[in-house]
Amino acid sequence: MVCDCCKSRGKTWEGSDPKCAFDSEGNFLSDNWNCGTMNELRFIANEIGTVNRDDNSCGTIGYVPVDNDFAPDDFDTFGGYIVMMWYKDRGRTDNAVFMTDDETSDITIKHAELAITTYQTYRKGGRLT
Numbered sequence: 455m456v457c458d459c460c461k462s463r464g465k466t467w468e469g470s471d472p473k474c475a476f477d478s479e480g481n482f483l484s485d486n487w488n489c490g491t492m493n494e495l496r497f498i499a500n501e502i503g504t505v506n507r508d509d510n511s512c513g514t515i516g517y518v519p520v521d522n523d524f525a526p527d528d529f530d531t532f533g534g535y536i537v538m539m540w541y542k543d544r545g546r547t548d549n550a551v552f553m554t555d556d557e558t559s560d561i562t563i564k565h566a567e568l569a570i571t572t573y574q575t576y577r578k579g580g581r582l583t
C-alpha cells in the first residue's frame with residue numbers, strides 16, 4: 455500500500471525513493487522512508503510543541519492527539535495519542551504506537567488519518583495553536 459499522502463506528494467527530492475510506512479492492510483511498518491503520512495504527523499508534533507530531541511542518547515520523540523469524536527463509524531477507538539520516535543531529522547520514523555491511558559497498540563493508517571483530522575479540526579476551532 456501507498457498512503458494517500460505518499461500518493462499525492464510523490465517524490466520531491468534527490469536521493470532515496472520514499473517507502474510508505476503502511477502495508478497493504480494499513481499496518482505500520484518501521485522499514486519506511488519519508489512516508490507522507492508519517493512526515494505529516496511529525497510536522498503536527500512540531501507545530502503543537504510535543505517534540506523532544508536528544509541526538510546524543512535518546513533520539514527524538516513526538517506525539518499527536520487522536521480524538522475519537524472524529525472517528526468514522528467503522529473505526530471504533532478510544533481517544534489517545536500516537537507516539538513516535540525517530541533519529542535527528544532523518545526520513546525514517548522508526549517506531550510509532552497508539553497509547554490510551556490504559557493500553558498501547560500498534561498504529562494503523564486509520565489512527566494516523568484520525569490524528570491528522572484531529573489536528574485540522576482542533577486548529578480550526580482554536581483548541582490548538
Ligand SMILES: [Zn+2]
Pocket residue numbers: 456457458459460473474475476489490491492
Ligand atoms: Zn505513506
